[in-house]
Amino acid sequence: MNAVLDIATWILLAGGAFFSLTAAVGVLRFPDFYTRTHAAGKNDTLGVLLFCGAMLIECLRYDYSWMVVARLVLMILFMQMASPIASHAIGQAAWTTGLRPWKKGEPTR
Amino acid sequence: MLRHIVLFVVLLGFWALLSGQLDWTDGHQRYLMICGLASCALATLIVKRVGFLDQEGPLGRFLVGALIYVPWLLWQIIKSNVDVARRIWSLNPDIDPVVFKASYDMKSSLGAAVYANSITLTPGTLSIEIDTQKKEIMIHALHHTNKDTKAIHDRVLALEGKQ
Numbered sequence: 555m556n557a558v559l560d561i562a563t564w565i566l567l568a569g570g571a572f573f574s575l576t577a578a579v580g581v582l583r584f585p586d587f588y589t590r591t592h593a594a595g596k597n598d599t600l601g602v603l604l605f606c607g608a609m610l611i612e613c614l615r616y617d618y619s620w621m622v623v624a625r626l627v628l629m630i631l632f633m634q635m636a637s638p639i640a641s642h643a644i645g646q647a648a649w650t651t652g653l654r655p656w657k658k659g660e661p662t663r
Numbered sequence: 664m665l666r667h668i669v670l671f672v673v674l675l676g677f678w679a680l681l682s683g684q685l686d687w688t689d690g691h692q693r694y695l696m697i698c699g700l701a702s703c704a705l706a707t708l709i710v711k712r713v714g715f716l717d718q719e720g721p722l723g724r725f726l727v728g729a730l731i732y733v734p735w736l737l738w739q740i741i742k743s744n745v746d747v748a749r750r751i752w753s754l755n756p757d758i759d760p761v762v763f764k765a766s767y768d769m770k771s772s773l774g775a776a777v778y779a780n781s782i783t784l785t786p787g788t789l790s791i792e793i794d795t796q797k798k799e800i801m802i803h804a805l806h807h808t809n810k811d812t813k814a815i816h817d818r819v820l821a822l823e824g825k826q
Contacts, residue, residue, distance in 0.1 A: 638783035
């Protein structure tokens, strides 16, 4: 049982690290503002979700106070709500100020 | 009025959860609890003055529907992440962005907000502007094959229910 929990935690941690790294690479590689928002807004969400999942497993396993568990769950909920709202706010700000999205075939900026 | 009482109780519970100091006999903790009570009351009062809660649709139904909707959305989030990650790591990223408009039929502003957020969380799409008058959402998609938002639309509409 312990080995299973260990492996599950490691998979979640590695997955979280992978998606967070992917988000960073995506911000560097994508051609313009909007596509970069896709990379930053989405992959971070799953990254944080996986990290919190790993911590949740460890907290339950080592009998941390239920308050810590509750806070972790709240953190997951807030990140899931905050991330798309932030992406939307940034995207809307760019759109209303007239930033034109990059089209395929144009040189990258 | 009922909604404001519910909001007050929820805020109190939330505050207690984050604070964790609930020992009435301890002077300092008692002070903190009174402060929490006061700030929850103040927040409820402000929300009441703004009149924000009365404009929303039926909230109870939303919470029940969320039990089905959230797991489905989680699955969409995972798919979305894999999709974007694949594009990021490919040597020659396959992106062909388009901006398009999609109309929506949600009645409440909460429904529209859930729809816009879900669009952002699902594969390759990002909501960039909502026109609440014309009931249209401007969407930026990473690839023109990501233009299908009907599945989300129908699910959020079912979540909102008939009013």
